[in-house]
Amino acid sequence: MPGKLPRIALHFAFVMPLMAQDAVRYELRFPNAAHHEAEVRATFSGVRGGVLEVVMSRSSPGRYALHEFAKNVYNFRATDASGKQLHVDRPNPYQWNVAASGSTVIVGYTLFGDRADGTYDAIDPTHAHLNPPATFAWARSFEKSPVSLKIEIAPASDWTVATQLAPGAGGVWTAPNLDALMDAPLEIGPHVMREWSADGSRFRLALHSQAADDVVTRFQRMCEAVVLEEEGVFGAFPKYDNGSYTFLVDYLPYVSGDGMEHRNSTVITSARSLKRESAPQLIGSVAHEFFHSWNVKRIRPRSLEPFDYERVNMSGELWFAEGFTDYYGPLALARAGLTSRDEFIATMRDAVNAVLTAPGREVFSAADMSRRAAFVDGAASTDPENQANTYISYYTYGRAIALGIDLAIRARFPGKSLDDWMRAMWRRHPDIQKPYTMADLELALADATGSREFAREVFRRHIEGLEPMEYASLLARAGFALQPESPAKAWIGTPPMNFSDRGIDITGPTIRDSPLYAAGIDSGDRIIEIDGKSLKTRRDWDDLAAAHKPGDRSTVTVEARSGQKKAEITWAQAPDVWITSFEKVGRQVTPEITRFRDAWLGSKALWPLPKIE
Ligand SMILES: [Zn+2]
Structure with missing residues (x-):
């Protein structure tokens, strides 16, 4: 509340000496x-x-x-x-x-x-x-x-x-x-303490690990590159409250892997030791958490303010606050050259695959998935849940949405990108005193693209609605093909299973789109035989699938709570999708595609990145 500051300061100046x-x-x-x-x-x-x-x-x-x-x-x-x-x-x-x-x-x-x-x-x-x-x-x-x-x-x-x-x-x-x-x-x-300056801001890396000095130095350079690359998205660093930002990092075998964002610092932990080889993986959470110093710690949903230390602040915007951060982390690494473009695409594939194959998509929108955070984000419960059929992480869902919208903006509004939306959000909602609502997100998207219709359509269909984006056509603009991962592979479902001499115990929900589900088979059931053959090991299971093709029919013998039963199932095509570059599938990469990729995945840093040998 900057407007009131002078009066408060005066008040304090008067009262301070009296306070013991x-x-x-x-x-x-x-x-x-x-x-x-x-x-x-x-x-x-x-x-x-x-x-x-x-x-x-x-x-x-x-x-x-x-x-x-x-x-x-x-x-x-x-x-x-x-x-x-x-x-x-x-x-x-x-x-x-x-x-x-x-x-x-x-x-x-x-x-x-x-x-x-x-x-x-x-x-x-x-x-x-x-x-x-x-x-x-x-x-x-x-x-x-x-x-x-x-x-x-x-x-x-x-x-x-x-x-x-x-x-x-x-x-x-x-x-x-x-x-x-x-x-x-x-x-x-x-810990060791490393410090550097970038564009007028001070950064500190407090690192508690068993890594050798040269490995720490190299990791520091990677952090410097991430910091500069992410600044490029917004055009400037936030004003850190005490003039600096600190990475509090523990890479020790006895810590639990995590990352937690704060206004002027972050905690990052991993049980992996910091080595030359592990650094490209470990830097991932650095990129995620640092992006939060804009997105969520300053560009903040109204639903998280004021923060209630005794209750859950429910937020329908975590697909943006967490999911978009989960898109920009890997994107910054690829833009800075810390990971390859193939690695970036593989990360995007995981998100697109999850959204296209998880039946939860038909139950909750991305906004509603965000509202379920109270039940999933480190929440403990003893009774079983049906997440396999109802849930997609707002991280994953948001990452896939960010990818889709970024590609859609680039295709439809030449010269513009998701970065413009992020900058519009920061301009309109620079800090927690001016938090945003879902409507504000849509207004900023309209502002960034100049199209209210586009913004409305995106929110109606993909954020409040249940429709996935058209990933195949969007990815094709960038020269990537979206295809079934293994078109010939037969599949009846992959629920959690335990293998033993007694058969296969299903230990979690079968998913709604699977043949096992259609046959009425679920958690607690034991599969004794398929096609009259007993199944005892994972190997038996894989061999059976390999011997079938999509469309084949089989008889499954199951010991269920209601007694032994036989069910007919039809083998389906494995649902997973894969994203492959046009180069790898023999499709032509036009100069237009190359330009599109470079504009998307090329560095956006405003300053030269440090050299990392
Ligand atoms: Zn996060």
């Missing part, structure tokens, strides 16, 4: 790291009223399901400024109501964490890897108060702190409010 301390002060220690524990102390000053409601978050920005971080909090206690114990009530599983006796409440607790990724905490003798919503209990009515954080590290330790919190005096880190604290993860450990 920050309103919220955290202290962090790791005396029992060997057993994955941290000690957290939080001091809330200026408490008004008798009860302070202290809360552990249930959700984390960038995650779209509930996580119940309170389950890893214990030894909770509360005192006043003199150390006198205060009474604590538990109104619900993630809240502590503290009966305050004065204006200061100090709470302390032990925190357990043994999962290093973008959502949880990991504390062990090698590092403390912390996601603030999983770490810091906060108090209602203090959400807008300034926060300070003191981290105690043993003097002999080689640990240092990497975070996008602002460094203050005396090793204290600060945030202007709770949202800023929650959006600044911390990697505290023996």
Whole structure:
């Protein structure tokens, strides 16, 4: 809210000298790291009223399901400024109501964490890897108060702190409010810190790995190339809040693979070790998460604002926020020459294949798939689900839609591309103070292409509607053929299966378009025989399929919940599609196709890319 800034600044300048301390002060220690524990102390000053409601978050920005971080909090206690114990009530599983006796409440607790990724905490003798919503209990009515954080590290330790919190005096880190604290993860450990500047912005790579120095240097160059290539899409970097952006990267065998975007940093984790050979794969999440520093952290759906730390913010726009990011990540790598064009096309093929073959497409639109994030994004459930027949990831779906729209714009509006839509979105919705709605997305597409009809058509048919885009004709413009992967291959379905001497146990839903489904066979059934032959191994299954062609008929003997039964099935053509370059299928690559490909997949960086040997 820039219009109000001067008045607020004046107010603070007047009040500041009277404040003895920050309103919220955290202290962090790791005396029992060997057993994955941290000690957290939080001091809330200026408490008004008798009860302070202290809360552990249930959700984390960038995650779209509930996580119940309170389950890893214990030894909770509360005192006043003199150390006198205060009474604590538990109104619900993630809240502590503290009966305050004065204006200061100090709470302390032990925190357990043994999962290093973008959502949880990991504390062990090698590092403390912390996601603030999983770490810091906060108090209602203090959400807008300034926060300070003191981290105690043993003097002999080689640990240092990497975070996008602002460094203050005396090793204290600060945030202007709770949202800023929650959006600044911390990697505290023996990482290497590499820094560089690009187009007036400062970048830092805090890397915790076992990689050799020259491998780290080469990886840093790859990060530099990604940063510049993605800047080229938007034309400028965002204004990072403290003037810099930090990649917090852990490549260690005991971390869990993840990537989590933040306004001024990202957490990236993988159990793969960083080597020359693995770098082209590892750089993929760098490209994805950095693109988020525009798309979702600044160009932000209204549905995610304000972020609710206790509930799920449902969003119908994740096909754009996540899916388009999942398109631009691989695209930036190809444009920067970090991966080949063939590798880029293979990634696109996976998305197009998923959209064209998953029966979920007939159930939910891309917008509705986004609204199901609460049930899939790290959500845990014990009862079975029917995702095989109802769901397509909004990442995958969005990637396929981005590809289709990019190709459609390029074909229909010469000189324009999806990049124009992204730039129009950033121009119209530069930061979270001006979030967008679904209608705004459509308006920006109309703005970028100059065609309201095109924008309406895209949204009506492919985003709110259930129609896939016409990938075969769109890809042909770029000299790629969309074909059945194996036209002669016979198929009856590929549900999850267990093979044993007793037969084949179907352990998950059969999909709606498969012959097995049509025969009434589903999860819990055991296939004993097909064509009178018993099937015990994966090999038996593959040999049987190889002996058939599409259109053949077979008899299947099944042990079902209702007893033994025989069913007739007709072998179908395997549904998977493949994308192949015209060169490989002997079709002519015209100069027009070459120009189209170069405009699409050539570098867009505004500055020279670093050389990567
Ligand atoms: Zn993402």
